[in-house]
Amino acid sequence: MILTIVSPDFPDAGLFEGLRRRDPQAMARLYDTFGQPVYSLIYRIVRDTGVAEDLVQETFLRVWNQAHAIDPSRGSAAAWVLTVARNRAIDWLRSTAGKAHRNLWESYETERPGNFVDVEKVAINADQARRVREAMAKLDENQRSVIELAYFEGLSQSEMAERMGQPLGTVKTWVRSALKNLREELAAP
């Protein structure tokens, strides 16, 4: 199971081939492409620069070590790299909350390279970032909160209901409507 580099911002199909060959230049280009968004994502989740730096390093090390599972002919490498980064941060967050054990298997399952075969490209550029932020801004406060709690804090709907002090049914309604809006706003062009 192999991933493809099809994003316009990540057009070099030879990059992962280079990673498989353990080519340092390929790793440098990978960091230059993903370093900033990966760091931003992890820092948003952990809110600590030192921890964020450690987790960025761990993220790229994991990508480096799993490059053999990536085929540059299909799928989204960007989606996979960002998922690996998020999982490292969520794992750390849960470990500090005493919930690491539950998350270990979930992280592994959500970031398997095979999951990203045939996933449409994810553009990593300023236009796409603006588009996502605008889509989030269009959500009402509750909808935005539940998406942020799920994505940036890794909470389930039950945990969100407990955190927000709201009935589970209400939270599910907010989640459902938020995701519907985001799908419409962020549908692949």
Place this chain on the structure above:
Amino acid sequence: MNCEELKDLYELYAMGVVDAAEKRAIDEHLANSCPVCTPAVKQARRLVSSLALAAPPAEPPKLLRERVMDSVVPLPEKPTSVTWLTHAWATLAVLMLGAVIWFVFANQRLEMEMARLNRSVAEAKTANAELAARNQVLTSALALVILPEARQLAFGSSDRQPPRGRIWIHPDRGVLLLASNLPPAPAGKAYEMWVVPRGAPPLPAGLFNSDQQGFAAHVWPQPVNVAATSAIAVTLEQAAGAPAPTSAPIITAGL
């Protein structure tokens, strides 16, 4: 759960935040290549990944790139590091080997000590059994001696050669023999006591031996027809005993 029930969960599934039952349901649909759920989950993974861009942009420290590169790119040569690692592994291996050897020897010592303790316990049990048997003999002997119906006989007092001693005979309690100067029986031999009826062959009355000091105490705790008994005798026999005397009596006490 059917696809309609799962359609609001695809993104949460991609984030890894669905509950166990929901996760199992989607896993099953994907494992069966569900034509609805499979592409929908792919789309959900893309959308979820896009949410990373909602994070406020933050600039990573300049040194982080170098740190990442150092961690993943094998540097050409770090001999000191290799040497250090080699020595560390070698030291660890020696320590582990030492630990194993120590454990084996400690285990052997423990087993030897346990075997010694087991032998001591067995010896103690044997000694205890001997003491119990001797206690029983002495208790029976005491009972025989103090009963007024018991008849007392002496033997050996006029002999030039020991042994000497006394015998008590009681119709219900049997016969008690106490002897001194009776040398221990040779290997494979034992002393056998006989109740000798009048006009009949001697009846065996038990085997015994004397200790290193030549003292012997033997009780035959069976009823005896005292009136019909002419003597109590002791012969040297094979260790297993004999149904009838095979040698001349060493002790004879007539009634």
